Amino acid sequence: MNYSLAPIGVVHSVFRERFGIPRQPLLVPEAKARLELLAPYSCIEAVAGLEAFSHLWLTFIFHKTMRDQWQPQVRPPRLGGNRRVGVFASRSPFRPNPIGLSVVVLDGISHQQGKLELLLSGIDLLDGTPVLDIKPYIPYADSIPEARSGYAAEPPQVSKEVRFSETAEAQLRQRDDGVELRGLIVKLLECDPRPAYKNRSQSDRIYGMRLYDFDLKWRVVGDEVEVVELAI
Amino acid sequence: MNYSLAPIGVVHSVFRERFGIPRQPLLVPEAKARLELLAPYSCIEAVAGLEAFSHLWLTFIFHKTMRDQWQPQVRPPRLGGNRRVGVFASRSPFRPNPIGLSVVVLDGISHQQGKLELLLSGIDLLDGTPVLDIKPYIPYADSIPEARSGYAAEPPQVSKEVRFSETAEAQLRQRDDGVELRGLIVKLLECDPRPAYKNRSQSDRIYGMRLYDFDLKWRVVGDEVEVVELAI
Numbered sequence: 001m002n003y004s005l006a007p008i009g010v011v012h013s014v015f016r017e018r019f020g021i022p023r024q025p026l027l028v029p030e031a032k033a034r035l036e037l038l039a040p041y042s043c044i045e046a047v048a049g050l051e052a053f054s055h056l057w058l059t060f061i062f063h064k065t066m067r068d069q070w071q072p073q074v075r076p077p078r079l080g081g082n083r084r085v086g087v088f089a090s091r092s093p094f095r096p097n098p099i100g101l102s103v104v105v106l107d108g109i110s111h112q113q114g115k116l117e118l119l120l121s122g123i124d125l126l127d128g129t130p131v132l133d134i135k136p137y138i139p140y141a142d143s144i145p146e147a148r149s150g151y152a153a154e155p156p157q158v159s160k161e162v163r164f165s166e167t168a169e170a171q172l173r174q175r176d177d178g179v180e181l182r183g184l185i186v187k188l189l190e191c192d193p194r195p196a197y198k199n200r201s202q203s204d205r206i207y208g209m210r211l212y213d214f215d216l217k218w219r220v221v222g223d224e225v226e227v228v229e230l231a232i
Numbered sequence: 233m234n235y236s237l238a239p240i241g242v243v244h245s246v247f248r249e250r251f252g253i254p255r256q257p258l259l260v261p262e263a264k265a266r267l268e269l270l271a272p273y274s275c276i277e278a279v280a281g282l283e284a285f286s287h288l289w290l291t292f293i294f295h296k297t298m299r300d301q302w303q304p305q306v307r308p309p310r311l312g313g314n315r316r317v318g319v320f321a322s323r324s325p326f327r328p329n330p331i332g333l334s335v336v337v338l339d340g341i342s343h344q345q346g347k348l349e350l351l352l353s354g355i356d357l358l359d360g361t362p363v364l365d366i367k368p369y370i371p372y373a374d375s376i377p378e379a380r381s382g383y384a385a386e387p388p389q390v391s392k393e394v395r396f397s398e399t400a401e402a403q404l405r406q407r408d409d410g411v412e413l414r415g416l417i418v419k420l421l422e423c424d425p426r427p428a429y430k431n432r433s434q435s436d437r438i439y440g441m442r443l444y445d446f447d448l449k450w451r452v453v454g455d456e457v458e459v460v461e462l463a464i
């Protein structure tokens with residue numbers, strides 16, 4: 001039997017493509033999003049009491065990575081991209097049911113001109129992500145610090161120093177959100193989001209990552225990541 | 233746009249009806265279940281590496297409480313059953329999308345005669361529950377002990393002493409699983425699972441709860457719960 005589920009909301013996020021998105025939520029507190037509730041769920045009654053919770057669970061659809069076929073194994077980036085594990089032993093977006101699960105910080109609730117939005121941070125969600133459910137995070141049930149956690153026991157490590165080219169610095173200075181954006185870019189790049197399985201020796205390669213309304217251009221030089229420019 | 237999702241597994245659980253099920257998973261470690269993976273997902277490759285994780289997230293369907301209509305507010309038992317909160321500020325099974333989320337303990341993996349089952353404990357799942365997804369629990373991402381948690385800050389409190397009638401004691405002695413079952417019954421009843429909104433003064437009322445293949449009959453007498461019998 002199949003279950004037909006309709007989104008109750010949609011995410012408006014700074015992340016406009018999959019590449020570079022933090023691999024787990026909360027790693028980058030500067031990463032913000034709005035979750036717009038869709039009618040008929042966009043009524044303030046349905047979120048009454050939610051402001052008493054600091055964190056939420058979002059159940060969502062990996063809408064950009066849906067596939068007709070499934071594979072029993074995946075190669076998690078945490079294993080260097082060349083070891084396989086069972087798809088159910090991973091959080092890969094390539095799953096039999098393309099369901100994602102993220103804990104996010106609830107910063108506030110905005111209700112203006114008939115639009116109801118949850119203001120979120122610490123997100124790892126692509127712009128346009130359809131959300132199926134919102135639940136409060138309940139520490140006594142959900143927080144298990146002693147859980148044993150195979151190959152993902154430690155968070156991804158900061159491995160690079162991030163510096164900005166003169167062009168990038170000038171572009172940041174021209175933006176109202178420049179200071180905040182600088183902080184977000186450092187957090188995104190200091191963990192080195194290059195695909196693990198690609199040849200990393202090619203140090204002159206410039207990577208691009210869609211963020212807000214621009215392409216973030218950067219390259220790796222030794223232990224440093226240089227932000228080249230914010231290309232429009 | 234609707235998403236059509238098919239179960240990847242089904243739960244075989246000691247809980248045969250909703251009444252009496254622990255209100256959050258992990259509260260009753262004695263509560264066990266098997267999660268049978270359904271074809272084509274019942275292949276050992278798909279769970280390879282899972283044994284390195286002590287806890288799992290299950291995303292499932294509240295199959296016994298699906299409704300055609302949704303209500304924006306619910307009355308959580310934790311608030312005494314007479315205060316309303318928004319459905320998204322609750323974990324009520326009556327939700328726009330009937331999606332449940334539980335963390336469970338993975339005790340082992342059984343692969344026999346072509347049947348692949350995950351052996352689970354600490355569950356709050358009804359027998360027959362369709363499971364949409366399995367993900368590993370990752371403490372660095374999922375464990376947030378400092379999260380602020382509105383009306384559900386503390387786990388449900390033990391409020392009753394549980395004792396067994398002579399009939400019930402004799403019935404337990406006759407079962408191979410008697411000792412374990414006794415432990416499970418104590419854990420289930422010591423938190424007083426009576427509906428909060430019903431009149432609790434009626435102390436002679438006998439409650440029934442479907443567990444395994446019997447009806448667990450019990451009543452409340454002052455600060456005690458008396459297990460009357462295990463009725464077949």
